[in-house]
Amino acid sequence: MTNQSKIPGEKIAALEEYLPGNNTFDDGEVIRATTIGSVQFDTNERLASIKSDNPTQIAKIGDIVIGVVEANLPSMIAVSIKFINGKKTKANVECICVTRHLRKKNIALAQDVVKAEIISHINGTLHGKIDSPECGVLFTKCRKCFGTVVKMRDAVKCKDCTWIDDRKLSSDFGKSDFLE
Numbered sequence: 513m514t515n516q517s518k519i520p521g522e523k524i525a526a527l528e529e530y531l532p533g534n535n536t537f538d539d540g541e542v543i544r545a546t547t548i549g550s551v552q553f554d555t556n557e558r559l560a561s562i563k564s565d566n567p568t569q570i571a572k573i574g575d576i577v578i579g580v581v582e583a584n585l586p587s588m589i590a591v592s593i594k595f596i597n598g599k600k601t602k603a604n605v606e607c608i609c610v611t612r613h614l615r616k617k618n619i620a621l622a623q624d625v626v627k628a629e630i631i632s633h634i635n636g637t638l639h640g641k642i643d644s645p646e647c648g649v650l651f652t653k654c655r656k657c658f659g660t661v662v663k664m665r666d667a668v669k670c671k672d673c674t675w676i677d678d679r680k681l682s683s684d685f686g687k688s689d690f691l692e
């Protein structure tokens with residue numbers, strides 16, 4: 513009687529047998545699902561619950577996320593999160609990283625791939641930071657010609673037009689396996 517997939521509204525148990533648990537409601541007679549997922553019966557607590565198949569993944573404080581820079585503002589960057597602790601996420605939740613104290617001209621450009629640490633979750637907005645050595649830009653391109661760049665100390669140099677630009681680079685910059 514476990515791991516049966518249910519759809520919202522579908523009956524999962526009788527009220528005299530179980531109490532409504534997570535992702536369920538009772539209609540006065542039976543307990544029904546409010547989300548798609550698998551049924552879980554807790555016989556000790558007499559709870560019937562639905563474990564959602566695709567919970568919206570929200571990064572937690574301390575999580576390491578990898579995402580794409582959506583907006584590059586003078587004092588912050590907005591990052592669309594693609595990976596949480598190395599696991600792919602489809603939710604596309606954004607996190608805001610304040611960058612004004614980092615003292616670089618071009619912290620990260622729009623469309624750069626960056627690694628950040630989640631530091632707070634306030635009023636539904638995730639905040640991250642890219643200060644630590646492992647955090648920062650993992651992948652970027654030349655600001656002038658969009659060519660391939662290589663690391664030069666804590667800056668990047670374009671292989672095509674030789675333009676040198678600063679970035680807040682991750683210590684993982686240039687590693688091809690940063691998504692593993």
Ligand SMILES: [Zn+2]
Nearest residue numbers: 654657670673
């Ligand atoms: Zn270039």
